[in-house]
Amino acid sequence: MELDYILLLSALLFVIGLFVVITRKNAIMVLIGIELMLNAANLNLIAFSSYDGSLQGQIFSIFLITVAAAEAAVGLAIVVKVYNYFRTADLDKINELKG
């Protein structure tokens, strides 16, 4: 596969993730957008790693996947807790720190 096409796909995924993060108000949709952006970065790492001799890119992408998993777990835990408190997952309505 040509490197340019993969990089273009990665750019498209990143931009779609950014669009989702900007335009949605539901906290879970924002998390989905963040996952898309992380995956786009991952795809870039893998693409360059396959054209490089060493495997550094693959190892770094494994670390990236792990960090993404940790981020999703903590983020969803916070979203569930916030929903239990505010009875909504709408990010614009959650506007006080000490209730």
Added chain:
Amino acid sequence: MVLAAGSAVFIMFTKNILYAALALMVTFLSLAVIFIFLGAEFVAITQILVYVGGILILLVFGIMLTNKTGSTQVLSLTYNKVLGFLASGALFIILFKGITLANFAALDWNKESESLEPSIAKFGQILMTDYVIAFEIIGLLLLLALIGAVRIAGKARKEADHGT
């Protein structure tokens, strides 16, 4: 590649959060296929295990826990469409220009994808020798994050008095 791009575009336009999560699964699976084509089998398997098996299940549970039952669909409308389209469109144009203008063949480390043979053994050796410190630290980070997630989302219980 078309499947990955198409399902990502579907995420962008759908209003139903559950459909968005399922389209995200399609995106992850097709990205795993691309990883295999690029010679990164271990990363592809990890992608399927962690993203499709873990994060997506968590997301679906989160959707179910944070929406009022009774309504038939879980919707999430889009706001700030013009602003979001401007920002992301401008970024995409910049990236598109950069990628199409760049001459990757001129890079001296570009060796025309020689690592297309299965590389899991080499990958494991490198991971366990050169990068073992980072590997341990990332494992510790994951453990701490999961404990913290359980602690945050778990039921609030009476804490024993720890002095103070």
